[in-house]
Amino acid sequence: MKTKIFIDGHEGTTGLKIHERLSLRDDIELISIAEELRKDPEEIRKCMAAADIAFLCLPDAAAREAVALAEGCDVRLIDTSTAHRTEPGWIYGFPELSVQQTAQIAGSARVGNPGCHASGVIAIVQPLVHAGCMPADYPVSAVSITGYSGGGKKMIRQYEEDKGSELYSPRQYGLSQKHKHLKEIVTICGLTQLPIFSPVVDDYYSGMEVMIPVFTKLLKGCPSAEAIWQILADHYEGCPLVHVLPFGEDKGGFVGADAMSGFDDMEIMVAGNDERVVITSLFDNLGKGASGAAIQNMNIMLGLDSGTGLSLSK
Numbered sequence: 001m002k003t004k005i006f007i008d009g010h011e012g013t014t015g016l017k018i019h020e021r022l023s024l025r026d027d028i029e030l031i032s033i034a035e036e037l038r039k040d041p042e043e044i045r046k047c048m049a050a051a052d053i054a055f056l057c058l059p060d061a062a063a064r065e066a067v068a069l070a071e072g073c074d075v076r077l078i079d080t081s082t083a084h085r086t087e088p089g090w091i092y093g094f095p096e097l098s099v100q101q102t103a104q105i106a107g108s109a110r111v112g113n114p115g116c117h118a119s120g121v122i123a124i125v126q127p128l129v130h131a132g133c134m135p136a137d138y139p140v141s142a143v144s145i146t147g148y149s150g151g152g153k154k155m156i157r158q159y160e161e162d163k164g165s166e167l168y169s170p171r172q173y174g175l176s177q178k179h180k181h182l183k184e185i186v187t188i189c190g191l192t193q194l195p196i197f198s199p200v201v202d203d204y205y206s207g208m209e210v211m212i213p214v215f216t217k218l219l220k221g222c223p224s225a226e227a228i229w230q231i232l233a234d235h236y237e238g239c240p241l242v243h244v245l246p247f248g249e250d251k252g253g254f255v256g257a258d259a260m261s262g263f264d265d266m267e268i269m270v271a272g273n274d275e276r277v278v279i280t281s282l283f284d285n286l287g288k289g290a291s292g293a294a295i296q297n298m299n300i301m302l303g304l305d306s307g308t309g310l311s312l313s314k
């Protein structure tokens with residue numbers, strides 16, 4: 001029997017990508033909603049009631065309303081918004097955190113899909129904290145470059161209709177250090193102080209590069225760059241969607257922030273020397289940063305292969 005899926009917000013950037021992927025699968029039946037009724041609460045509720053799993057690809061407020069509409073239905077939810085990621089009763093949808101995390105996602109009816117910038121930071125910091133290498137009070141600092149699709153339909157329109165203006169160069173934002181992903185970053189990594197987080201949006205469609213500089217003397221035992229690499233390589237061994245590049249691999253000395261655009265997997269690179277190291281994660285904000293991760297979580301919830309077999313891998 002096919003799994004019935006409803007995508008609330010299927011006309012948005014994240015929803016469209018999920019729709020595109022799932023419409024190619026013959027184990028899935030997509031529940032459709034009439035264009036003129038796609039924001040109608042009664043109609044949404046009917047679709048929820050008919051679905052096994054619903055993806056919420058909505059702004060935060062609409063995602064909260066959608067969860068209320070799903071009350072009393074058997075449907076399992078994967079919310080791609082920021083609304084529930086650290087809420088009680090919700091499981092954070094980054095299965096690579098641990099075997100236990102994967103098992104919790106598999107059994108959950110409420111999964112909060114990670115934030116795009118947050119995914120890149122957490123992928124680097126959480127294994128180092130968990131291994132006892134990075135102290136919980138380490139002053140983490142991260143720069144994260146994203147393509148403009150990270151801002152959804154509105155920002156895509158802004159960039160694609162506004163060529164020739166100031167939008168041609170990278171633009172730093174989140175200047176007040178209150179970015180919405182900070183909460184999930186500290187919570188999931190187990191950090192005791194907020195990182196300095198500098199997001200940058202640039203004039204290309206999709207792809208992310210998160211860079212975290214590390215002074216090795218501030219880590220436990222002053223590990224070498226290779227020892228840091230080894231912790232990450234061990235942590236991600238066997239993970240189908242997160243790959244730690246061989247130690248010393250530097251992509252020719254130039255790392256493009258859109259290197260993983262169009263793919264669902266993430267690459268992690270450790271570069272530098274034994275005093276100063278930069279750890280980088282590369283992925284697609286719409287892949288492992290949103291729709292690809294959401295499908296990965298759905299696969300796990302359905303007991304299917306969580307990896308590349310059903311995703312788009314480089």
Ligand SMILES: NC(=O)C1=CN([C@@H]2O[C@H](COP(=O)(O)OP(=O)(O)OC[C@H]3O[C@@H](n4cnc5c(N)ncnc54)[C@H](OP(=O)(O)O)[C@@H]3O)[C@@H](O)[C@H]2O)C=CC1
Pocket residue numbers: 008009010011012013014015038039040056057058059060062080081082114115116149150151152153154285286289290
């Ligand atoms: N873009 C990205 O890289 C990432 C996005 N996300 C998250 O995913 C969620 C969706 O983002 P994104 O796809 O980028 O946003 P978009 O703006 O591209 O899409 C949002 C969609 O939601 C629809 N919508 C708004 N309100 C309602 C409602 N009440 N009922 C039904 N549909 C509604 C919009 O309708 P309309 O078409 O009429 O505007 C639009 O189609 C957000 O919470 C975002 O934070 C997470 C990770 C990365």
Ligand SMILES: CC(=O)N[C@@H](CCC(=O)OP(=O)(O)O)C(=O)O
Pocket residue numbers: 080081082114115116117146147148149150151152155180181199201
């Ligand atoms: C370029 C841009 O504005 N990007 C958004 C992040 C993408 C997003 O929608 O945030 P979630 O991953 O939490 O859903 C931002 O930084 O707020």
